[in-house]
Amino acid sequence: MSDITAGWFDPSEYLIAGQWHDAPATLPIEDPSTGAEIGAIARCGAAEVSDAVAAAQTALDGEWGGLTAAERGRTLLRLSRLIEERAEALAMLEARDVGKPLTQARADARALARYMEFYGGAADKIAGQTLPYLDGYTVYTLREPHGVTGHIIPWNYPMQIIGRSVGAALAMGNACVLKPAEEACLTALAFARLAVEAGLPPGALNVVPGTGEEAGAALSRNPGVRHLSFTGSAGVGTLIQQAAAHNITPVTLELGGKSPQIVFADADLDAAMPFLLSAGIQNAGQTCSASSRILVERPLWEEAMARMSEAYTKLTTAPALEDADLGPLISARQKQIVQGYLSRDEGLQLLAEGHVSQSAPAAGHYIAPRLYATTDPANILAQEEIFGPVQVMIPFEGEEQAVAIANGTGYGLVASIWSENGARQMRMAKRLKAGQVFINNYGAGGGVELPFGGVGRSGHGREKGFEALYGFSQLKTVAAKHG
């Protein structure tokens, strides 16, 4: 058993039909802060995934499918309270497993509880409609679950992404098969333990850790899965959508971005500064909705560069439990990817760099955050999602150019406008290609209540808020002729 889950659970077990099973094979758990192996998780394959999908279907045909919406909601509310009670333990697991600073891991644990609260409360508030039709008819719509839903989760925000996706799916009465990322499974397993404790009927939630190529691919091509939600890279998103297409299974894809913050000359730079910075370095830049591009109107350009540079020189990267500004990256592979981008920084001016703490073990995956400037928005570092602590500042002149640069990557997840001019705020909000636009703030994905998702290469479908409940259900129209 792993030292970090000792006294709580064995992380090498997986959950099917309410029963914890011994792993058929295992994968190591690595602590990104030290590079040390700290335990093992199950390496489930096609057989376990197939059993999990069958168990979910049995739950739908049995106890889980028979609950009222209010009973489902109450279960999620009990789960929310259990998460709150164990929030500190969950945060510790996430900090060790993902390498994220403890303060950020605590925020994720609170968000997980809040998702269960929001969706627990919403479960019995979703209704169909009655529709006008021909004389002598009564027509109404029913909102029904898809059935078995598959949830393929990344390693950067396991608790938040499980919360938004599994929370909404359960609220609507689906039965879930959850495939957490092989790099960070521990809070998914802890969440499932708490769900069982909260009285979630067997099979309503099944958890099958494993690799993407084995468990993930098996889940995305299983014909018993009637909806798939995926958050991760565009490459894997494409594979999942292809696999789902064979079974005509709908998919929700959230695939990251290159989200801009646009600072106009009339902006309150004092107010903007903390958001410009934190949206780039949060979770060491390994955030789908990270703001990796800072667009600044010429009159403010020099001042904004100077202030951002000064802020960067003060940033510290350190082991997760030291709770510094940044923790390590998730893996040696991720560090290699980020360093690969940094080695291609021709055409960019390196404005400033933070530092890695002397306390950081050599085998951890540390990287100092970097701030660049360029006048070329087409530069590769200003175009591609790096998924590391790297921000690029780009100057612009006027709204037209701001819109062209902001919309010029093919991605469209989040954007923000910093300006004191109300008419400009409204114009810009309409013209930006993004699933979320913030005015004089930046929410990195926003709150639990706010629909979230992308346009273009950032994906399709919306999670979070009430909108997710529509995505995790389908509409049936009933037309009765009674004369």
Ligand code: ADP
């Ligand atoms: P990253 O590249 O940032 O590690 P990925 O998009 O590869 O993120 O992984 C996100 C999730 O997708 C993980 O749970 C991973 O196991 C899963 N995954 C990876 N490859 C596949 C695949 N071919 N089919 C299904 N799921 C996959």
